[in-house]
Amino acid sequence: xxxxxxxxxxxxxxxxxxxxxxxIVIRLSxxxxxxxxxxxxxxxxTSHTVSLRGSGWAVIAAGCVVLACYGLMVNTVKWDxxxxxxxxxxxxxxxxxxxxxLAFKETVPMSTWLGLGFIVVGGLVIQFAHG
Numbered sequence: 113x114x115x116x117x118x119x120x121x122x123x124x125x126x127x128x129x130x131x132x133x134x135x136i137v138i139r140l141s142x143x144x145x146x147x148x149x150x151x152x153x154x155x156x157x158t159s160h161t162v163s164l165r166g167s168g169w170a171v172i173a174a175g176c177v178v179l180a181c182y183g184l185m186v187n188t189v190k191w192d193x194x195x196x197x198x199x200x201x202x203x204x205x206x207x208x209x210x211x212x213x214l215a216f217k218e219t220v221p222m223s224t225w226l227g228l229g230f231i232v233v234g235g236l237v238i239q240f241a242h243g
Contacts, residue, residue: 198235198237199235209224
């Protein structure tokens with residue numbers, strides 16, 4: 113039988129009429145266990161993660177402004193669509209990795225930086241290569 117989450121409040125969660133005042137993990141078997149935070153602390157320096165969920169209208173408004181500015185930029189520049197797509201992919205990749213690094217405090221592995229370098233070089237080749 114799968115457990116039912118009946119409610120949450122700041123600092124607690126109620127599952128099948130039992131109130132837990134700590135983080136839990138619900139296993140596929142339905143068993144409820146206390147969440148071990150050691151791995152998260154070792155990997156990230158904290159057991160808490162940064163989330164934009166619940167951040168409010170300011171974050172949504174900022175996202176709308178950025179998206180609108182991007183839309184204006186790509187529609188006013190006189191580039192071929194294929195060249196525009198190459199630049200778009202490169203810019204999107206750079207912004208995504210930097211957001212993870214700066215906003216979410218993620219550790220970016222060397223393989224990601226290497227792959228990002230290839231993507232940026234590819235975008236530059238698409239944009240500026242002749243022939």
